[in-house]
Amino acid sequence: MTTLAERSGAGWRLWALVPLLLLVGVVALFAATGGSVLDLLGRTPPPADEFDVRRVEFKPGEIRVRVTNPQQEDLTIAQVTVDDAIVPYHLDGNQTLSRLRSATIVIPFAWVEDEPIAVGVTSSTGIQTTHEIAAAVETPEPSGRGVLGFGLIGLLVGVVPVALGLLWLPSLRRARPEWLAAFMAMTAGLLAFLAVEALSEAFQLQAGLPSALGGAGVVLLGFALSYLTLTFLSHRLAALALLVAIGIGLHNFGEGLAIGTSFAFGELALGTFLIVGFMIHNITEGLGIATAATEERKVSLARLAALALIAGAPAILGAWLGGYVRNDVIGVIFFAAAAGAAFEVVVEVGRWLRERAPGGLTSGWTLGGFLAGITIMYVTGLLAA
Amino acid sequence: MTKFSRKRLLVTAAPLVAAGPLARVAFADAEHSATHEGHDHAHAALGHAAMIGADVPSIERSAAIDALLTPPPALPHRPGRVREYELVARDVDLEVAQGVTYPAWTYNGTAPGPVIRATEDDLLRVRFVNGGGHPHTIHFHGIHPATMDGVFEIVQPGGSFTYEFPARPWGMHLYHCHATPLKKHIHKGLYGAFIIDPPKPRKPAQELVMVMNAFDTDGDGENNFYAVNGPAFYYARHPIRVSRSQTVRIYLANLTEFDLINSFHLHGDFFRYYHTGRDELVEYTDTVVLAQGERGILEIDFANTGHFMFHAHQSEFAELGWMGFFEVVD
Numbered sequence: 001m002t003t004l005a006e007r008s009g010a011g012w013r014l015w016a017l018v019p020l021l022l023l024v025g026v027v028a029l030f031a032a033t034g035g036s037v038l039d040l041l042g043r044t045p046p047p048a049d050e051f052d053v054r055r056v057e058f059k060p061g062e063i064r065v066r067v068t069n070p071q072q073e074d075l076t077i078a079q080v081t082v083d084d085a086i087v088p089y090h091l092d093g094n095q096t097l098s099r100l101r102s103a104t105i106v107i108p109f110a111w112v113e114d115e116p117i118a119v120g121v122t123s124s125t126g127i128q129t130t131h132e133i134a135a136a137v138e139t140p141e142p143s144g145r146g147v148l149g150f151g152l153i154g155l156l157v158g159v160v161p162v163a164l165g166l167l168w169l170p171s172l173r174r175a176r177p178e179w180l181a182a183f184m185a186m187t188a189g190l191l192a193f194l195a196v197e198a199l200s201e202a203f204q205l206q207a208g209l210p211s212a213l214g215g216a217g218v219v220l221l222g223f224a225l226s227y228l229t230l231t232f233l234s235h236r237l238a239a240l241a242l243l244v245a246i247g248i249g250l251h252n253f254g255e256g257l258a259i260g261t262s263f264a265f266g267e268l269a270l271g272t273f274l275i276v277g278f279m280i281h282n283i284t285e286g287l288g289i290a291t292a293a294t295e296e297r298k299v300s301l302a303r304l305a306a307l308a309l310i311a312g313a314p315a316i317l318g319a320w321l322g323g324y325v326r327n328d329v330i331g332v333i334f335f336a337a338a339a340g341a342a343f344e345v346v347v348e349v350g351r352w353l354r355e356r357a358p359g360g361l362t363s364g365w366t367l368g369g370f371l372a373g374i375t376i377m378y379v380t381g382l383l384a385a
Numbered sequence: 386m387t388k389f390s391r392k393r394l395l396v397t398a399a400p401l402v403a404a405g406p407l408a409r410v411a412f413a414d415a416e417h418s419a420t421h422e423g424h425d426h427a428h429a430a431l432g433h434a435a436m437i438g439a440d441v442p443s444i445e446r447s448a449a450i451d452a453l454l455t456p457p458p459a460l461p462h463r464p465g466r467v468r469e470y471e472l473v474a475r476d477v478d479l480e481v482a483q484g485v486t487y488p489a490w491t492y493n494g495t496a497p498g499p500v501i502r503a504t505e506d507d508l509l510r511v512r513f514v515n516g517g518g519h520p521h522t523i524h525f526h527g528i529h530p531a532t533m534d535g536v537f538e539i540v541q542p543g544g545s546f547t548y549e550f551p552a553r554p555w556g557m558h559l560y561h562c563h564a565t566p567l568k569k570h571i572h573k574g575l576y577g578a579f580i581i582d583p584p585k586p587r588k589p590a591q592e593l594v595m596v597m598n599a600f601d602t603d604g605d606g607e608n609n610f611y612a613v614n615g616p617a618f619y620y621a622r623h624p625i626r627v628s629r630s631q632t633v634r635i636y637l638a639n640l641t642e643f644d645l646i647n648s649f650h651l652h653g654d655f656f657r658y659y660h661t662g663r664d665e666l667v668e669y670t671d672t673v674v675l676a677q678g679e680r681g682i683l684e685i686d687f688a689n690t691g692h693f694m695f696h697a698h699q700s701e702f703a704e705l706g707w708m709g710f711f712e713v714v715d
Contacts, residue, residue, distance in 0.1 A: 077484075079482050079483065086482070086610075088442055122602070122603075122609065125486060126481070126486070126600070126603055127603045128602070128609055
């Protein structure tokens with residue numbers, strides 16, 4: 001008598017295919033007769049028939065509304081309203097949208113600058129989806145000036161403060177080991193705070209996405225992707241300063257994305273005051289990288305510049321992407337990735353502290369520094385809330 | 386939507402003051418685009434006034450809807466004459482706005498239902514067959530026995546009932562289903578105009594019936610579309626042609642649910658308004674307000690030819706479909 005275990009290796013590989021083949025068979029059988037099986041359960045409720053309003057753009061004398069069908073069943077655009085008034089429109093795309101298909105509704109409309117406005121889309125089944133915009137502001141077209149403007153914003157909130165913070169490196173080199181450990185722990189606290197905030201941002205954005213685009217698991221995907229990539233790199237690159245710069249860079253990408261999006265869609269009145277606030281905040285990020293860089297015996301100016309760019313320049317890319325593309329799926333992935341990267345670097349810094357800090361992870365310098373990092377972030381956040 | 390959950394400020398900004406001028410450069414583009422946008426793009430706006438004819442988002446011409454506009458002719462006073470009607474409750478998917486289908490409950494397939502007309506002292510005999518999926522009745526306004534009131538004799542699906550009573554008093558009335566829940570049975574479409582002509586005939590006129598109604602298509606207790614006689618903007622897309630040489634008489638009723646009042650406003654002219662279609666209370670105006678269930682008769686002698694708008698003076702209702710045009714010709 002032969003058991004399965006005694007079969008040859010090739011046989012085992014074939015066996016591995018059997019469940020898959022059977023699954024195909026069962027699925028085919030269900031698809032062929034599936035309707036009658038579901039009939040046993042009674043009538044299924046009607047679809048929600050709500051549109052997912054992806055973006056609303058304001059052009060001179062025109063409103064453009066991008067809608068997506070987030071459900072399994074087809075969805076047909078029938079009537080369009082602006083501020084509860086039926087308006088004529090034309091479509092760039094199909095009237096009837098199958099699953100996850102989109103169309104742009106073009107409405108000739110003399111909208112009023114800076115005033116709130118609500119756009120409604122009614123399905124052929126009479127279900128109205130209303131989307132409210134806090135203030136109508138003309139959507140920027142990609143132009144030389146605009147690209148320069150968003151680029152400069154990214155430069156100001158990203159590269160400049162990080163580079164300035166790096167200038168603390170010579171002072172940090174002369175600091176006592178206890179103080180250095182405290183600053184390093186502060187860097188960890190700062191990153192932990194950023195990670196929690198980014199994670200919360202990712203979950204909030206994700207909650208607004210249509211369910212057809214997946215659940216909260218996509219946040220874990222983005223988180224794990226960046227966390228594990230950085231773990232992989234950390235055991236090969238070895239340079240802690242570079243890791244911290246990458247972690248902060250990912251975070252600044254998300255920050256640039258949020259600034260660009262909010263500005264382009266009239267959700268944020270960006271003023272010099274707010275920009276200065278971001279710069280002050282981000283200079284602490286430069287301090288964090290500088291602290292990590294004290295590890296390296298000699299740091300060339302070129303290397304410092306590279307670190308500043310890695311940590312700061314993503315803010316420029318983010319501002320461009322947010323300003324002109326606005327895609328909440330990209331937003332979720334990047335905020336999740338920023339959280340993953342920040343947490344990974346917290347772990348790396350923790351490892352450094354355990355091995356190098358006088359008194360290790362449990363010294364007052366380390367614990368106090370970590371708490372100080374979180375507190376600084378929290379207090380500065382309150383000031384701008 | 387992406388919002389700022391993380392806005393942080395610190396007040397010690399000494400090394401960063403130099404950033405001010407740079408930021409100004411960064412925002413120059415934005416400020417520029419914000420200020421040149423003004424009030425001068427009205428050319429592209431299709432407002433209220435332009436909503437006439439083929440561009441209006443309303444349904445194609447429909448014989449069933451058109452039939453509701455004209456009442457059956459008035460008959461001379463002859464006490465005891467029998468006037469027979471048959472109303473069948475049917476569940477029908479109606480196109481209540483262009484492209485929007487609503488699962489309505491109707492009398493004879495339209496919302497509002499057919500116009501019921503009699504002369505005072507006629508014996509009205511209305512056979513009601515319930516072909517719908519829910520219990521219904523017909524409740525007539527007017528003077529009649531308690532057993533003919535459409536309140537006690539609930540007609541089950543598949544059942545029937547014949548309402549029989551003398552038509553009185555003369556005036557403009559209405560009918561609707563009185564099964565519970567009342568709000569649901571009315572807003573789903575079970576209502577119509579009920580005209581009782583006076584013994585002394587009214588003077589000849591171009592007679593029209595307008596039942597103000599609305600549809601809550603997404604079931605949130607607020608109307609999505611407003612109209613007279615059915616679909617939103619129907620008479621904006623298909624103006625009502627009338628002659629200047631003869632009085633236009635409109636039998637108007639308000640059967641809008643959810644909203645406490647509705648109104649009728651005529652552009653470019655005035656009309657005589659007879660409350661409940663009687664002589665006791667008459668006014669000369671261009672706007673009348675009607676509560677739910679209120680009705681009356683309007684008589685217009687147009688002074689001019691051309692297109693004259695009529696609509697609810699609640700702008701919201703007007704812009705959600707309760708707007709149309711008279712095309713006045715010689």
